[in-house]
Amino acid sequence: MSTQSSNLVEASVLINHEVGLHARPSVKLTKVAKAFAARIELAIGVGGAWVDAKSIVKVMATKAPKGAVLFLRAEGQDAQDAVAALIALVERDFDEGNAHVVAP
Amino acid sequence: MSNVGIVIVSHSPLVAQGAADMVRQMVGDEVPLAWCGGDPGGGLGTSVEAIMQAIERAWSEAGVAILVDLGGAESNSEMAIEMLGGDKAGRIAICNAPVVEGAVMAATEASGGASLAEVQATAQELSPA
Numbered sequence: 001m002s003t004q005s006s007n008l009v010e011a012s013v014l015i016n017h018e019v020g021l022h023a024r025p026s027v028k029l030t031k032v033a034k035a036f037a038a039r040i041e042l043a044i045g046v047g048g049a050w051v052d053a054k055s056i057v058k059v060m061a062t063k064a065p066k067g068a069v070l071f072l073r074a075e076g077q078d079a080q081d082a083v084a085a086l087i088a089l090v091e092r093d094f095d096e097g098n099a100h101v102v103a104p
Numbered sequence: 105m106s107n108v109g110i111v112i113v114s115h116s117p118l119v120a121q122g123a124a125d126m127v128r129q130m131v132g133d134e135v136p137l138a139w140c141g142g143d144p145g146g147g148l149g150t151s152v153e154a155i156m157q158a159i160e161r162a163w164s165e166a167g168v169a170i171l172v173d174l175g176g177a178e179s180n181s182e183m184a185i186e187m188l189g190g191d192k193a194g195r196i197a198i199c200n201a202p203v204v205e206g207a208v209m210a211a212t213e214a215s216g217g218a219s220l221a222e223v224q225a226t227a228q229e230l231s232p233a
Contacts, residue, residue: 023130023208024130027130027131027208027212030212030216031131031132031212031215031216034215034216034217035216054216055226055229056208056209056212056213056226057209057226057229057230
């Protein structure tokens with residue numbers, strides 16, 4: 001879901017990735033965010049602190065687990081596209097599918 | 105526009121190569137990357153010459169960020185930068201950051217086209233204050 005007022009775009013998505021927003025998913029999310037000019041922030045859960053979605057250190061530090069709701073907000077000319085791309089990445093499970101298999 | 109290059113310097117070639125593997129797998133190949141480790145005799149250590157060669161392999165017009173592990177890795181990197189000298193020396197930065205985590209963070213930042221100063225700052229954001 002997403003709402004738009006002027007050029008501020010907000011949306012939220014459920015993180016289904018097996019290990020949550022850990023190292024590899026964080027790197028992917030940050031790289032997608034960096035491709036856009038818009039200011040993009042994310043927060044984990046209602047009331048979570050907003051952090052710069054383009055900062056790999058801050059995104060990884062959220063340690064969002066599987067089942068957490070990722071809130072996004074973006075502002076700028078390509079904000080709509082940026083949020084759509086990030087939501088799509090999370091919904092695609094960061095293009096990893098079942099890549100995370102528990103080691104024997 | 106070229107992305108900042110990353111050089112990984114460890115006393116152990118296995119550590120350096122492993123860290124580079126993590127960068128390649130987690131961040132991708134849009135960042136120039138090179139590593140070196142071990143002394144010329146096959147033991148643990150670092151070599152100024154090998155560091156200079158790694159810098160050349162990872163060279164980018166945007167500059168190169170170096171991640172080092174302990175003591176000699178840093179002093180030998182400083183010496184390598186000094187020996188390269190000239191214009192290049194001014195576009196090389198040693199990051200005060202843990203080598204594995206710092207390399208992944210720095211490469212992620214570099215992959216988005218960030219400047220050398222931004223790449224260095226991102227790697228160092230991880231370090232204890």
